[in-house]
Amino acid sequence: MKPSQALSKEDCLEIFNQLYLARYFDVRLIKEKKRGRLRGTLYSSHNQEAVLVGSLFGLQPTDWISPIHRDMPAFFMKDFRFGVDNPDRLGMSIEEVCCQVWGKVDSPGRARDNWSHIGSKSKKIIHSTSMLAGTIPVAAGVVYADRMQGGNAVCLTYNGEGSTAQGIFHEALNYAAVHKLPVITIVENNQWAYGTPVEMECPTPDVADRAKGYGMLGLIADGQDVFDVYDKVMEAVAHARAGNGPAIVECKTFRAYGHGDHDDDRAMKYRPSAEIEAGRKRDPIAVCRQKLIDLGYLTGDAKNAYIAEGKNAGDATNDDFPPHVVEYLNKGIEFAIQSPVPAAEEAEQWVFWNGGSK
């Protein structure tokens, strides 16, 4: 039996809900920027939400994650399954994440940097860095330490397919394989690394093929189908937790827009429009909706309620999302807008030793 077949109706509906939350986060930030209420670059996860939701859903609170620029919703969606308002949940709050995006003092890094450049040891989120694939060796070290202390945590690292062309990607995988470390390398293969197509990054048709060379498990998931992602990641998690070592889970998907919003216009030129259309044809919300209808979990009017799929941020409205999703983001955004910027005197904090114990 596939792991997803053991999910309850409530779990399946919660997964659907989480897809909306991830999509709305994206849509809403784009709107906020267009309205002039937000500055900085946005790296959209539109059309890739099933990779985040499906991979996070089966984790335990003791597990670690390591998201990067394309995975912003992961920071607040970690442990969502255990209740958004559960104080013991080990994900960041939407207020913290919005403060990070708005560069305000209540962000985890007190506004020292923006976007995904945050982490939290207590919440088991490895700090994102700009160096592609650079978090994989860190993840290997974290779970190595956990094992030495008797733990059984796994770590999911998120990487674009562009990361796989980095030397450190291969060194880190080799190290994790030799030591049988429970590191699951998710490759969000969205076909493009900035303006470089995947065939210029990887000479094999599937990135997952790389796993063979390291003697590790390599799986391919349909990145548009949240349940397939869940199944493949849970297979890798079970394999790793049992002491069999690391895995690559390649999720085939497609980047909806530009690399960042500064690249949106260019990405309409360097990517043929037929390719964009084909890549966005299977919206993860639509794929999940159909599955829930087939299972009999969405019936009557609910089948066609809140049609967010297939719409760009400019076309989607609040009415396309469940009201509690809009409310959740409203709360985070209003908090961030009212949160102050840090005092200038704080600039030295965490940079120089200010006395006290070392």
Ligand SMILES: Cc1ncc(C[n+]2csc(CCOP(=O)(O)OP(=O)(O)O)c2C)c(N)n1
């Ligand atoms: C080692 C390194 N080289 C170059 C860059 C600049 N850079 C940032 S993101 C990016 C493209 C990433 O593409 P991919 O890994 O496919 O992820 P995606 O953005 O598609 O999710 C590049 C080249 C970097 N951050 N790190």
Ligand SMILES: [Mg+2]
């Ligand atoms: Mg990519």
